[in-house]
Amino acid sequence: xxxxxxTTRLVIVESPAKAKTISGYLGPGYVVEASFGHxxxxxxxxxxxxxxxxxxxxxxxxxxxxxxxxxLYVVSPDRKQQISKLTKLAKEVDEIFLATDEDREGEAIxxxxxxxxxxxxxxxxxxxxxxxxxxxQAAVANPREIDRDLVDAQEARxxxxxxxxxxxxxxLWKKVMPKLSAGRxxxxxxxxxxxxxxxxxxxxxAEYWDILATLxxxxxxxxxxxxxxxxxxxxxxxxxxxxDFEPTTGRVKAGAGVVHLxxxxxxxxxxxxxxRPFTVTRVEEKPYRRRPYAPFITSTLQQEAARKLRFSxxxxxxxxxxxxxxxxxxxxxxxxxxxxxxxxxxARRQIVELYGERSVPPEPRRYTGKVKxxxxxxxxxxxxxxxxxTPGEVAKELSAEEFKLYELIWRRTIxxxxxxxxxxxxxxxxxxxxxxxxxxxxxATGKTIxxxxxxxAYVESSDDENAEAEDAERRLPTLVKDQPLTADxxxxxxxxxxxPARYTEASLVKALEELGIGRPSTYASIMQTIxxxxxxxxxxxxxxxxxxxFAVIGLMERHYPRLIxxxxxxxxxxELDEIAGGDHAAVDFLTxxxxxxxxxxxxxxxxxxxxxxxxxxxxxSDIDARSVNSIPLFTDDEGxxxxxxxxxxxxxxxxxxxxxxxxxxxxxxxGGAQGDxxxxxxxxxxxxxxxxxxxxxxxxxxxxxxxxxxxATGEPILLKSxxxxxxVASGERxxxxxxxxxxxxxxxxxxxxxxxxxxxxxxDPEGNEVVANNGRYGPYVKRGDEFRSLDSEDKMFTVTLDxxxxxxxxxxxxxxxxxxxxxxxxGADPLTEKxxxxxxxxxxxxVxxxxxxASLRRGQxxxxxxxxxxxxxxxxxxxxxxxxxxxxxxxxxxPAKKTAAKKTAAATKSTAAKKTTTAKATPAKxxxxxxxxxxxx
Numbered sequence: 001x002x003x004x005x006x007t008t009r010l011v012i013v014e015s016p017a018k019a020k021t022i023s024g025y026l027g028p029g030y031v032v033e034a035s036f037g038h039x040x041x042x043x044x045x046x047x048x049x050x051x052x053x054x055x056x057x058x059x060x061x062x063x064x065x066x067x068x069x070x071x072l073y074v075v076s077p078d079r080k081q082q083i084s085k086l087t088k089l090a091k092e093v094d095e096i097f098l099a100t101d102e103d104r105e106g107e108a109i110x111x112x113x114x115x116x117x118x119x120x121x122x123x124x125x126x127x128x129x130x131x132x133x134x135x136x137q138a139a140v141a142n143p144r145e146i147d148r149d150l151v152d153a154q155e156a157r158x159x160x161x162x163x164x165x166x167x168x169x170x171x172l173w174k175k176v177m178p179k180l181s182a183g184r185x186x187x188x189x190x191x192x193x194x195x196x197x198x199x200x201x202x203x204x205x206a207e208y209w210d211i212l213a214t215l216x217x218x219x220x221x222x223x224x225x226x227x228x229x230x231x232x233x234x235x236x237x238x239x240x241x242x243x244d245f246e247p248t249t250g251r252v253k254a255g256a257g258v259v260h261l262x263x264x265x266x267x268x269x270x271x272x273x274x275x276r277p278f279t280v281t282r283v284e285e286k287p288y289r290r291r292p293y294a295p296f297i298t299s300t301l302q303q304e305a306a307r308k309l310r311f312s313x314x315x316x317x318x319x320x321x322x323x324x325x326x327x328x329x330x331x332x333x334x335x336x337x338x339x340x341x342x343x344x345x346x347a348r349r350q351i352v353e354l355y356g357e358r359s360v361p362p363e364p365r366r367y368t369g370k371v372k373x374x375x376x377x378x379x380x381x382x383x384x385x386x387x388x389x390t391p392g393e394v395a396k397e398l399s400a401e402e403f404k405l406y407e408l409i410w411r412r413t414i415x416x417x418x419x420x421x422x423x424x425x426x427x428x429x430x431x432x433x434x435x436x437x438x439x440x441x442x443x444a445t446g447k448t449i450x451x452x453x454x455x456x457a458y459v460e461s462s463d464d465e466n467a468e469a470e471d472a473e474r475r476l477p478t479l480v481k482d483q484p485l486t487a488d489x490x491x492x493x494x495x496x497x498x499x500p501a502r503y504t505e506a507s508l509v510k511a512l513e514e515l516g517i518g519r520p521s522t523y524a525s526i527m528q529t530i531x532x533x534x535x536x537x538x539x540x541x542x543x544x545x546x547x548x549x550f551a552v553i554g555l556m557e558r559h560y561p562r563l564i565x566x567x568x569x570x571x572x573x574x575e576l577d578e579i580a581g582g583d584h585a586a587v588d589f590l591t592x593x594x595x596x597x598x599x600x601x602x603x604x605x606x607x608x609x610x611x612x613x614x615x616x617x618x619x620x621s622d623i624d625a626r627s628v629n630s631i632p633l634f635t636d637d638e639g640x641x642x643x644x645x646x647x648x649x650x651x652x653x654x655x656x657x658x659x660x661x662x663x664x665x666x667x668x669x670x671g672g673a674q675g676d677x678x679x680x681x682x683x684x685x686x687x688x689x690x691x692x693x694x695x696x697x698x699x700x701x702x703x704x705x706x707x708x709x710x711x712a713t714g715e716p717i718l719l720k721s722x723x724x725x726x727x728v729a730s731g732e733r734x735x736x737x738x739x740x741x742x743x744x745x746x747x748x749x750x751x752x753x754x755x756x757x758x759x760x761x762x763x764d765p766e767g768n769e770v771v772a773n774n775g776r777y778g779p780y781v782k783r784g785d786e787f788r789s790l791d792s793e794d795k796m797f798t799v800t801l802d803x804x805x806x807x808x809x810x811x812x813x814x815x816x817x818x819x820x821x822x823x824x825x826x827g828a829d830p831l832t833e834k835x836x837x838x839x840x841x842x843x844x845x846x847v848x849x850x851x852x853x854a855s856l857r858r859g860q861x862x863x864x865x866x867x868x869x870x871x872x873x874x875x876x877x878x879x880x881x882x883x884x885x886x887x888x889x890x891x892x893x894x895p896a897k898k899t900a901a902k903k904t905a906a907a908t909k910s911t912a913a914k915k916t917t918t919a920k921a922t923p924a925k926x927x928x929x930x931x932x933x934x935x936x937x
Contacts, residue, residue: 295380298520306506446476
């Protein structure tokens with residue numbers, strides 16, 4: 001490794017884990033330190049804006065749009081301590097290597113480090129796509145300069161997203177709900193999910209029938225004796241299948257020319273074919289060949305990890321990041337399917353070792369990506385190094401999550417260089433003629449794989465869980481034309497058409513990629529953002545849009561359609577790619593987008609609408625908030641229009657006759673159905689608001705469940721859901737469920753006990769009532785203003801008067817609860833070697849080493865958090881330093897002549913009182929509008 005004697009070099013990477021791995025590959029004279037990601041960004045809020053810029057009209061944006069879109073960058077508060085450390089180190093070394101990631105984001109971090117540290121020594125950029133010793137040594141030996149085109153592209157993207165978020169989000173605040181956000185890519189992703197739900201809401205199911213025949217050959221040769229065949233035609237006309245029906249009406253498509261069998265028709269035909277001869281009319285055999293799949297890119301890795309491992313996009317990328325930083329895989333943010341020559345050679349060697357020489361094709365396989373503007377100079381995601389380590393060799397070094405993902409990547413890489421899967425496919429047609437001369441044609445297909453080739457190593461999954469696997473064989477008997485068959489069974493079978501499947505994270509990433517929207521580094525954050533913003537929630541793997549998403553997308557479609565247009569959004573991605581390639585100027589692109597300059601991205605630019613600024617400021621008064629927040633459903637049997645209204649306290653149903661304007665829902669109104677309004681239970685999907693469900697909700701269903709009738713009063717006991725959780729109600733009585741109870745398992749007897757609270761235990765000798773009840777801090781007994789805690793919830797129902805009085809007589813002591821055991825012990829911190837544990841705190845779970853605590857982020861769970869993630873979270877928290885202590889408010893000096901002032905006030909009090917009849921109320925101050933929050937993609 002080149003290193004001048006006595007020369008000290010500072011190598012800056014993003015994360016402590018990456019720093020630890022790289023430092024092991026560098027010799028003496030190298031200091032490796034982490035920046036903890038981005039060190040500068042646009043101001044997050046008004047408080048972040050330096051004082052000298054606060055008066056500037058563009059300060060709220062953090063971008064001087066009138067002067068070349070100059071960005072105002074500030075050092076993140078949680079990075080200041082680390083920047084001080086890096087600045088000090090930069091003064092003590094002879095050379096600096098910036099070893100941030102090799103993508104645009106990494107290039108921008110490198111540039112920000114130079115701008116922030118302002119080093120006086122030479123600065124070089126070192127890049128690598130895997131963290132192995134040869135790769136790191138090669139990167140040190142072959143540094144380059146910072147690529148300003150890549151930096152410009154990242155900066156343009158950041159500014160573009162800031163302008164979009166800060167200009168469009170306030171419109172949503174005014175017309176839909178406060179604190180909402182819009183984003184260049186998040187809004188388009190939300191639109192895709194909403195459009196799919198609309199298709200499901202408009203879908204009308206259809207029923208169709210066919211016949212499944214179990215056929216047998218008289219004298220079987222090779223293969224099975226029995227096989228199944230399905231009715232496909234009757235008297236020459238094709239039997240209707242799901243694709244022949246209109247999704248919005250459930251009727252057969254016009255001109256389809258098919259026979260639509262109902263249950264009676266199918267059963268009748270099956271009966272008429274009983275005992276009739278069946279004959280093979282056609283046999284077609286074709287060779288089967290399947291090429292292996294390309295190695296993983298970011299999007300396909302996320303898709304397959306979701307299908308096979310049930311990982312979310314964020315989980316996949318977090319796990320891949322750890323594998324990359326610890327030297328197990330190459331860089332995981334890539335859209336290239338290329339493999340280097342050394343990687344191809346490594347894969348072919350390993351295939352020979354594991355599967356034999358016959359499994360390696362004569363020539364190496366090379367793949368061409370389908371992703372627009374893919375960076376082909378990069379590599380696909382593969383095992384790191386020139387000799388791939390098998391999953392068995394790394395099993396003991398990796399967590400269960402890491403092992404699963406590594407094995408997936410290893411198998412896909414190996415399979416990509418193996419031979420094709422080959423075999424044969426057979427298509428058979430069989431005819432039977434009923435006694436009434438109906439010609440019924442049946443069909444069957446088979447597949448035989450003679451050489452599985454790459455399927456030995458890897459089989460790709462499908463988004464359709466019911467789809468047949470690629471390597472599944474369907475063996476048929478050896479059949480020839482005119483061969484007679486007998487029917488062992490003829491079973492009529494019914495089917496229903498299905499609405500289009502909801503998107504999963506995997507299929508949504510695939511849709512975005514196919515549209516050319518987003519890039520490898522953004523997919524995971526997009527999936528997380530639309531969930532964090534409340535636009536989408538998950539039920540299992542399915543992504544379901546909220547009614548809030550319907551309102552937001554409805555507003556955008558009506559008033560800003562270009563901003564969520566698929567082609568327009570993709571064209572912006574292409575423009576950013578051109579900036580990265582040095583073929584276009586960032587200022588021209590931003591000017592066109594914001595002001596509507598003619599020097600933009602062509603005929604798809606919003607320049608035709610005058611640019612973003614004009615678009616969101618003009619005609620704002622034309623947006624009708626009530627209309628935007630109303631989602632029409634249908635007209636009921638009484639002619640009333642049923643709509644969903646999106647209100648401050650959640651969505652609710654409203655119905656009215658055409659032209660009738662029902663009063664808006666009162667602020668804070670809750671509870672069950674009220675006249676022409678009814679609440680929508682939390683978690684109900686939009687397509688589940690069928691007429692039947694809506695009718696139930698208006699009757700007071702609202703997610704309620706009747707448990708029975710109170711034997712004492714005869715009133716129904718209902719299980720309900722309110723703002724503060726589930727509760728039971730009967731008449732005027734209500735009681736929340738206990739912590740140990742769940743709505744799903746609550747019984748009638750348990751509900752009766754709950755409604756007995758507060759329970760009167762008796763009276764003390766002085767006649768004071770003693771009661772037991774459940775409160776905010778748990779179960780207790782009470783007498784007048786005296787309270788004592790009970791040690792269990794069951795005691796509320798069993799504590800006797802004597803026991804309660806004894807408790808109340810005892811002195812009131814503040815009992816310290818025994819420390820709860822940790823939720824999980826994680827092992828030693830790889831950086832400090834201190835033991836790490838996860839505990840449950842007042843504000844949720846947190847990880848600690850005994851001195852530093854870090855709360856788990858949204859989406860992280862104690863079970864899934866890895867040791868490396870925990871170590872990095874604590875390292876970041878330590879880098880921030882201790883939280884500044886709040887200064888005590890200074891006491892105000894007492895006003896002079898206080899007594900005199902009191903006397904004056906008293907003297908004028910009666911006079912003032914006489915004037916109250918004519919005095920007007922002072923108008924309340926208008927609320928200061930909140931600043932727009934930064935919107936991620």
